[in-house]
Amino acid sequence: MKLPLNCAVDYRSDFLSEAEATALYASLINEYHLDRARLIKEAGGKLIKTDSFKILFLTEALLAQNSHPEVVHGKRYPFSGKMQELKTKVERLVATTFDLAMCLYYPDGHYFAPYHRDQETSGDKTIIPSISLGEVRTFSFKSNTNGDCYQLDLAHGSALIMGDYCQSRYTHSLLQDPKYQGGRINITFRDRKFQ
Numbered sequence: 092m093k094l095p096l097n098c099a100v101d102y103r104s105d106f107l108s109e110a111e112a113t114a115l116y117a118s119l120i121n122e123y124h125l126d127r128a129r130l131i132k133e134a135g136g137k138l139i140k141t142d143s144f145k146i147l148f149l150t151e152a153l154l155a156q157n158s159h160p161e162v163v164h165g166k167r168y169p170f171s172g173k174m175q176e177l178k179t180k181v182e183r184l185v186a187t188t189f190d191l192a193m194c195l196y197y198p199d200g201h202y203f204a205p206y207h208r209d210q211e212t213s214g215d216k217t218i219i220p221s222i223s224l225g226e227v228r229t230f231s232f233k234s235n236t237n238g239d240c241y242q243l244d245l246a247h248g249s250a251l252i253m254g255d256y257c258q259s260r261y262t263h264s265l266l267q268d269p270k271y272q273g274g275r276i277n278i279t280f281r282d283r284k285f286q
């Protein structure tokens with residue numbers, strides 16, 4: 092479904108089956124411990140615990156180059172198993188290859204992503220596929236020209252594909268809503284220039 096916005100954005104509520112989405116969620120928690128992967132950043136010679144739970148999956152080539160250091164990005168892993176399957180499926184959908192997947196964990200509705208724009212590694216043509224797992228949460232696009240918001244609920248196993256002009260014409264947010272008590276995982280695919 093194309094969203095009624097002044098940019099290219101497509102939403103697929105059933106990109107993954109219920110079983111695929113549930114198995115991937117379980118793998119990221121049980122095998123990769125994403126729910127314990129609190130990002131610790133270095134600033135001014137001190138280590139600071141952030142509110143983010145984050146891990147990266149990288150191609151073997153990027154891991155070998157240490158292109159995305161752990162002190163900045165959190166724990167890194169090579170694509171394998173269910174994450175490799177997801178990468179292949181996403182790449183087929185958008186006919187683009189990606190080098191990296193960033194996984195974020197939101198323990199409950201107190202955790203959110205404030206309005207921001209994502210890094211455009213290919214200018215206005217940057218494609219950012221974004222997969223949601225777990226708790227259904229509300230995502231919002233805010234227009235840079237008039238401040239209008241368009242909101243939608245992101246289903247377990249859904250894909251939101253942000254394409255042409257999504258980052259330059261809108262900011263986006265995963266809204267805070269303390270009524271949600273379950274965990275949620277978001278996975279975005281990026282190219283090697285992402286930092």
Ligand SMILES: O=C(O)CCC(=O)C(=O)O
Pocket residue numbers: 195204209221230263264265277279
């Ligand atoms: O969790 C989400 O759906 C949004 C994440 C996000 O905005 C980002 O990674 O830039």
